[in-house]
Amino acid sequence: MKFYFAPFHGISMRIFRGIFFSHFGGFDAVVAPFVAAVPHSQLKPSYFSDIYPLSDTGPLIPQIMGNNARDIADTAAYLYNLGFERVNLNLGCPMPKITRKKRACGLMPFADEIEQIVSRVCETSPVKFSLKMRLGMYSAEECINVLERVNNYPVDEVIVHARLGVQQYEGTVDRQAFQHCCQMCRLPLCYNGDIFTQEDFQSVTLQFPHLHAVMLGRGMLQNPFLLEEIKGNSIPAEEKNRRFVNFHQDLTNTYLQYYPCQAMVVCRLKELWKYFYRSARLSEPQLQQLLRQQGDEFLTATCQLAEKSFI
Numbered sequence: 001m002k003f004y005f006a007p008f009h010g011i012s013m014r015i016f017r018g019i020f021f022s023h024f025g026g027f028d029a030v031v032a033p034f035v036a037a038v039p040h041s042q043l044k045p046s047y048f049s050d051i052y053p054l055s056d057t058g059p060l061i062p063q064i065m066g067n068n069a070r071d072i073a074d075t076a077a078y079l080y081n082l083g084f085e086r087v088n089l090n091l092g093c094p095m096p097k098i099t100r101k102k103r104a105c106g107l108m109p110f111a112d113e114i115e116q117i118v119s120r121v122c123e124t125s126p127v128k129f130s131l132k133m134r135l136g137m138y139s140a141e142e143c144i145n146v147l148e149r150v151n152n153y154p155v156d157e158v159i160v161h162a163r164l165g166v167q168q169y170e171g172t173v174d175r176q177a178f179q180h181c182c183q184m185c186r187l188p189l190c191y192n193g194d195i196f197t198q199e200d201f202q203s204v205t206l207q208f209p210h211l212h213a214v215m216l217g218r219g220m221l222q223n224p225f226l227l228e229e230i231k232g233n234s235i236p237a238e239e240k241n242r243r244f245v246n247f248h249q250d251l252t253n254t255y256l257q258y259y260p261c262q263a264m265v266v267c268r269l270k271e272l273w274k275y276f277y278r279s280a281r282l283s284e285p286q287l288q289q290l291l292r293q294q295g296d297e298f299l300t301a302t303c304q305l306a307e308k309s310f311i
């Protein structure tokens, strides 16, 4: 069983990854947040500044988004030549401003177009190409149609977040529909969605014993020790607290060093505290109060909260 860290656009960017994975390792691969596929003439290393030069945070899989087969194939081949053995295509982002343009999850109802993309990438480059999709934009039949089309190509793997695009992040994952994917998919399959505890992981792997991999997302942001716990490591609360405080200090200091103004640091940390607040056992109203704070007041409050985490 392999473990992947999910991409979080605006959160799991270069600096975050550098710090997070120096404190909480153990993933077989990390998928980077998406960049748009662009025509060949626009491809240059600086366009991939979030991922290039290759960092030493373990195997990183760049993710691209688009709907033009030629641009996607050119971008994937370019990344391969930059040294990335694997490239992932985003078919899961549900944001209306993206799906409206028939990108990401908005492409899921168009299985033929996805097949054209996969065919072109596989024909033109030795890159290991994987897909990260939802069950569909509107219906779980969409992923079945897509799997039927791509099963015959040498796709590296298929990662399925077991929700529909129209659900955004609401409601529950549809494990029955994912079961159908398992039956249909002849490619290595990775499960993603709502694994927040060791018990969630056990129940997923019990129900789907032939998974190639599991991808952890928000569960890792809420509890950075989740992977270690899944792997059977029981960590005393004091140790979790000490490690989380160290991580949080390291992250805050590094953000302050790299970002040009404190407001940007506060903005980045606020996105994270929407997940971290659980480790400090804050209620929702307390979180909202925290998010209203600015500048030094916010930075001091989060340092104090980190001290209370996990105990």
Ligand SMILES: Cc1cc2nc3c(=O)[nH]c(=O)nc-3n(C[C@H](O)[C@H](O)[C@H](O)COP(=O)(O)O)c2cc1C
Binding pocket: 006, 007, 008, 009, 010, 011, 032, 033, 034, 063, 090, 091, 092, 093, 132, 161, 169, 192, 193, 194, 195, 215, 216, 217, 218, 219
């Ligand atoms: C703020 C945010 C940003 C995300 N950015 C990306 C992204 O760039 N690419 C992608 O494939 N998925 C993205 N996702 C989806 C996650 O990678 C993951 O599939 C989703 O959160 C479900 O997994 P989880 O329940 O384990 O969190 C994002 C999710 C959130 C909440």
